[in-house]
Amino acid sequence: MSFRLYNYVLSGNCYKVRLFASLLGVSYESIAVDFHPGQEHKGEKLLQISPAETLPIMLADDMVLTETSAMLGWMASKFDAGKNWWPVNEPTKITLIIQWLGFASDLTLTIGEARLHSMLNRDVDVDRALAGGKRALRLLEARLTEQSLRGSQWLVGENPTIADIACFPYAALAPDAGLEHDDYPVIRNWLYAIRSLDGFVTMPGIHEVHKLRDTENTL
Amino acid sequence: MTTEPVGLSVNLPSQRVMQARVGDADIAVWRGVSGKLSAWLNRCPHRGMRLSHGFVRGESLACLYHGWHYGSDGVCNYIPAHPDLEPPGTIQTTVFSIIDQDGVLWVSVDGAAGGQDLPGDSKPVRSITFSCSAKAAKDALIGSSVADGSGGELSIHDIAEGSNRLEFKSANGLNSVVVLLQQPSDQSMIAHILAAGDWSVDGMIGISRWSETVRRQAERTKNVPNSDCQDEL
Numbered sequence: 246m247s248f249r250l251y252n253y254v255l256s257g258n259c260y261k262v263r264l265f266a267s268l269l270g271v272s273y274e275s276i277a278v279d280f281h282p283g284q285e286h287k288g289e290k291l292l293q294i295s296p297a298e299t300l301p302i303m304l305a306d307d308m309v310l311t312e313t314s315a316m317l318g319w320m321a322s323k324f325d326a327g328k329n330w331w332p333v334n335e336p337t338k339i340t341l342i343i344q345w346l347g348f349a350s351d352l353t354l355t356i357g358e359a360r361l362h363s364m365l366n367r368d369v370d371v372d373r374a375l376a377g378g379k380r381a382l383r384l385l386e387a388r389l390t391e392q393s394l395r396g397s398q399w400l401v402g403e404n405p406t407i408a409d410i411a412c413f414p415y416a417a418l419a420p421d422a423g424l425e426h427d428d429y430p431v432i433r434n435w436l437y438a439i440r441s442l443d444g445f446v447t448m449p450g451i452h453e454v455h456k457l458r459d460t461e462n463t464l
Numbered sequence: 465m466t467t468e469p470v471g472l473s474v475n476l477p478s479q480r481v482m483q484a485r486v487g488d489a490d491i492a493v494w495r496g497v498s499g500k501l502s503a504w505l506n507r508c509p510h511r512g513m514r515l516s517h518g519f520v521r522g523e524s525l526a527c528l529y530h531g532w533h534y535g536s537d538g539v540c541n542y543i544p545a546h547p548d549l550e551p552p553g554t555i556q557t558t559v560f561s562i563i564d565q566d567g568v569l570w571v572s573v574d575g576a577a578g579g580q581d582l583p584g585d586s587k588p589v590r591s592i593t594f595s596c597s598a599k600a601a602k603d604a605l606i607g608s609s610v611a612d613g614s615g616g617e618l619s620i621h622d623i624a625e626g627s628n629r630l631e632f633k634s635a636n637g638l639n640s641v642v643v644l645l646q647q648p649s650d651q652s653m654i655a656h657i658l659a660a661g662d663w664s665v666d667g668m669i670g671i672s673r674w675s676e677t678v679r680r681q682a683e684r685t686k687n688v689p690n691s692d693c694q695d696e697l
């Protein structure tokens with residue numbers, strides 16, 4: 246077993262780990278947690294493992310991790326021999342990746358919050374969350390526009406990195422929160438590029454790229 | 465209703481769909497595997513699902529809801545629930561005229577789309593949406609000048625009466641920035657921006673950042689009443 250993941254299917258943060266594990270071809274042990282309506286992540290059993298009251302929780306190499314940035318970094322260091330996803334030998338790139346990992350947390354706090362409201366009727370300041378989400382999408386669109394003018398479709402450098410994985414779920418789930426992608430053409434192209442990666446997996450609200458099949462009857 | 469620019473060609477690769485608005489019409493714009501463009505009313509003839517949520521299969525667009533396929537002529541050519549049935553030719557989408565001219569997609573909802581010529585070497589920069597009235601957006605654009613990245617400036621050169629096109633030119637006339645305006649609603653405006661002449665990557669990035677500066681200015685003057693700017697466009 247490579248690691249253990251306390252997991253919830255509708256969580257964009259848990260999905261970061263599931264997606265990256267699949268892209269790396271790493272198998273792991275998944276423990277389903279009843280986040281809603283059970284609030285199991287706030288129950289004594291899980292608080293004994295992590296008192297953070299958030300999902301996901303990852304148990305890896307004797308560590309208890311509650312930050313998805315750390316989880317993605319650990320998985321890349323451990324399983325990506327080519328050092329593409331987390332290019333430790335390139336100072337500028339890893340610095341920018343850390344920058345965008347921080348930005349990914351802003352996406353959770355804005356689009357993620359607004360989505361909790363629209364999907365689970367969570368009591369949040371929706372106007373604030375949506376305004377923050379729009380600001381975040383504009384920053385992402387601007388960065389990806391500049392990258393595309395440089396000839397890259399990825400957030401940092403010329404290849405996908407853990408920064409793309411960290412920012413992908415909540416950018417992709419923005420319509421669930423009420424923020425459509427219509428005004429963000431370059432984000433749309435980037436989402437499509439990630440969905441086209443070998444080993445891509447879906448979650449509810451994020452579907453795969455529909456490929457041509459021999460038979461259409463599977464629809 | 466004249467022809468409206470709805471996007472930059474680079475932002476709609478083959479086998480992709482996007483949403484656009486021309487006047488009151490909500491439109492699905494898509495490209496077949498061969499690159500062929502179509503623009504349709506964004507409403508599936510079956511149950512009304514937005515076709516811009518659909519996906520492209522070869523030279524057909526499939527609706528996300530029940531998977532009905534429509535060929536580039538807009539006629540339904542496949543119904544997954546009845547795979548052996550040849551759909552009656554009467555099931556069809558509302559088809560509009562679209563052309564790709566010099567890297568810009570133009571749609572008309574009444575008659576043939578006619579694009580505009582751009583300087584020969586125009587390169588796409590970006591499409592950027594302003595959340596403000598058309599007047600506020602246009603005023604902010606006209607009132608600004610674009611830095612060329614090496615100390616010079618491009619100033620506003622051409623604003624034809626009622627035009628949705630602004631052109632900025634360098635002092636020597638060799639470099640220009642063309643801004644094509646699309647007005648999807650009373651409270652938003654899309655600027656499709658292209659650069660012609662000799663531009664480095666940093667220069668192009670500079671144009672993108674300039675558009676964000678202008679947007680911040682325009683959105684600060686948000687509360688400009690909107691009725692008069694409609695005619696102006």
Ligand SMILES: N[C@@H](CCC(=O)N[C@@H](CS)C(=O)NCC(=O)O)C(=O)O
Nearest residue numbers: 256257258298299300311312313314
């Ligand atoms: N700091 C963590 C936060 C993870 C997080 O916010 N997870 C959400 C679920 S997607 C959560 O558990 N929220 C707690 C709650 O809503 O009760 C990270 O960025 O990885």
Ligand code: FES
Nearest residue numbers: 508510511527530
């Ligand atoms: S609504 Fe489009 S196929 Fe049913």
